[in-house]
Amino acid sequence: MNPFEHCPIYETDHLVFTKVKEEDAKELFECYSDPITKGHMNNDNCGGEWDCPSIDHVRQAINAWNKEFDAGFFIRWSVRYKQLHKIIGTIEIAPIPNTTRFLDGVCQSGILRIDMISSFEDRAIFSGILQIVTDHFYMDFGIKNIITKATTADIQRIQALEENHFIKIENNTFVPFDDYYLKKYSD
Template identity: 35%
Template sequence: MKDIYEECPIYTKDLITLRQTTMEDAEELLKCYSDEKAVPFFNSDNCHGDNFNYKTLERMKKAIDFWNFSYENKYFVRWTVILNNTKEKIGTIEMFHRIADDEFNHYGILRIDLQSDYERQQIIGEILEIVNEYFFKAFDVKVILIKAIPENIERIAALSKMGYESVNRKVMTYDDYFVSLESR
């Protein structure tokens, strides 16, 4: 398997395709990141005050520029979520291998940001199928954490169906995390 930071793979399922986010995605992704109903579901924990609620194309492009910088420096990978039937770009996901001096050292952190109209169990389920099949090896982790606030019923249902359980304690200083039970 190639290093994910040398060559970013494209993943495809029935409903969605994940491919590395590029600047050409900015205009369509702004629909996601300006969606007031979606913003509360984004995981902005430990993001230095950025809540990912972007109002302008310029701000969206700055975020993508940072995501590309982070990929080049092997901090994390950001993929655009594309609907296969319409080619619409409905959000992004991010994944990284966390290194820290705590009990969650060497855990993977997965972030899923979707437009509110697409925050659905079936779409999230396909994202998690890709994650479970490829990300443990690609990021060299045995466990993956993902945030889902209690109001996010669709995400929690998808997580439960895919074998994730509530951590039931704080991750760093944050609540509402779910954990994969074991690597796939």
């Protein structure tokens, strides 16, 4: 089934991913106005730094993300932490290269972006996200590789990546940036 025709909802015991919507802006403002979160965001190939001084800026971003969804390029989900009934961040899967689209027969790789409120940057939360991603994204998006960024300062994220069998990319041919981890699809 094409995820751009009906955006999937993913769920674990602790997390729920739903397509980001304008009503999420107020809760997501906490994530995108958090200076620590900004230092961990992956803006590679996204057109520079992302500054969100108001909820209206977050609404604009959500509208832009949803236009990309409507055009079939990428999907951004809000991540809700069930126990607190709170949105704690977002995740995105985008095609590599960014001139392709998922399910076009050309795109073999996706870049996973995870933006999380800094107080929720926790190995267990990251691990839960990575488990959902690796359980579903290869098949749902027709890809063989998932890459994601983690700098040496992203200790909790790196621990979760290693626990979920992502390996640090040494000679990165996927994107012209450093600090990426890769997990290839395996049957």
